[in-house]
Amino acid sequence: MVTVRTTAPPPPFRRVLQDGTRVLFRAILPSDEPILRKGLRQLSYASRYGRFHSGRSRLSSAELRYLTNVDYRDHMAWLAFDVTGRAPEGLAVGRYVRLEDEPKLAEVAITVCDGRQGCGLGTLLFDALARVALRNGIDAFRAYVLAGNDAALRLARRFGAVASSGGDQRLRLDAKLRRALLGAAESAAPGRSWPAAFPAGALPTLKQM
Numbered sequence: 001m002v003t004v005r006t007t008a009p010p011p012p013f014r015r016v017l018q019d020g021t022r023v024l025f026r027a028i029l030p031s032d033e034p035i036l037r038k039g040l041r042q043l044s045y046a047s048r049y050g051r052f053h054s055g056r057s058r059l060s061s062a063e064l065r066y067l068t069n070v071d072y073r074d075h076m077a078w079l080a081f082d083v084t085g086r087a088p089e090g091l092a093v094g095r096y097v098r099l100e101d102e103p104k105l106a107e108v109a110i111t112v113c114d115g116r117q118g119c120g121l122g123t124l125l126f127d128a129l130a131r132v133a134l135r136n137g138i139d140a141f142r143a144y145v146l147a148g149n150d151a152a153l154r155l156a157r158r159f160g161a162v163a164s165s166g167g168d169q170r171l172r173l174d175a176k177l178r179r180a181l182l183g184a185a186e187s188a189a190p191g192r193s194w195p196a197a198f199p200a201g202a203l204p205t206l207k208q209m
Contacts, residue, residue, distance in 0.1 A: 006071045010132055017119055022084045023091065025128060028077040033064040035079065039090050044114050067095070073136045074098040078128050080121055091116050094125030096133055096141060106133055108141040110155075122155050130159075130177045143173045 009027035016022050040048065040059060059067070070077050077095035081088040091113055096106040108129060112121050130141065143161075145152040147169050156163070161175035 007073050009072045010076075013128070015124060017121075019119070020084070021082055021116075021119070023121070023124075024081045024083045024088070025078050025124070026081070027072060028068055028070060028079050028093070028095075030065075030068050032068050032079065035090050036064060036067060036093070039093065039111075039113065042113065043111070047111070047114055047117075070095070072132070076129060076132050076136075078125055080125065082116075092121045092125060094122075094129050096129050096138070098136075098138060099142075104138055105140045105142055106138045108143050110152075117151060122151065123158065126155060126159060134177055139177050141175045141177060144170050145173060147171050 009029075012024060012026035014022065014024050037059065067077070075095070075097050077093060079090065080092040080094075082091050092111060094108070094110040096108045098106045108126070110122050110125050112119075126141075133139075133141070141159075141161075143152070143156065145156075152173075153163070153171070156173040156175060159175045160178075161173040163171045163173050165171065
């Protein structure tokens with residue numbers, strides 16, 4: 001089994017969406033494999049195809065280990081939870097992976113559950129990923145999306161991405177990460193911070209899902 005040398009994960013943060021939904025964002029943990037497995041099963045075919053460019057509905061054990069064992073530096077992922085009610089509900093995941101041959105560039109991917117698309121979660125996740133990336137020497141993001149993925153294209157334009165052909169009916173989107181743009185999440189995905197209602201050690205885990 002490969003051991004990933006990690007740095008400390010970034011601290012969680014909280015936002016309230018326009019509809020009143022309280023959302024907690026926290027860094028992914030190795031114990032989150034079941035959350036990813038469950039989330040993928042619950043995605044519609046269209047959402048799975050938009051994310052993976054195929055209709056796959058399950059991930060292998062090796063893939064799940066890779067996606068949850070991150071070092072928070074070269075490979076970073078945030079999870080978003082609806083914590084409005086008694087039982088936290090997984091809403092979205094966003095991640096970046098630094099490219100080995102271009103260390104200032106990382107590939108980024110964001111997935112939002114079907115019922116919460118268009119609420120600003122993608123913008124908030126992109127912003128949060130970009131802040132971590134900049135602190136770790138990454139100054140650009142790249143994403144490959146289907147040409148018909150309007151939501152991804154709108155998000156990319158919001159952060160100044162440039163589109164080019166990625167082959168196979170895909171577009172390659174490249175965005176320079178500039179700190180001046182990172183306030184965009186606050187206006188493009190209106191919401192507000194809310195007081196720290198979770199004491200240390202009380203962040204959502206699988207047992208609470």
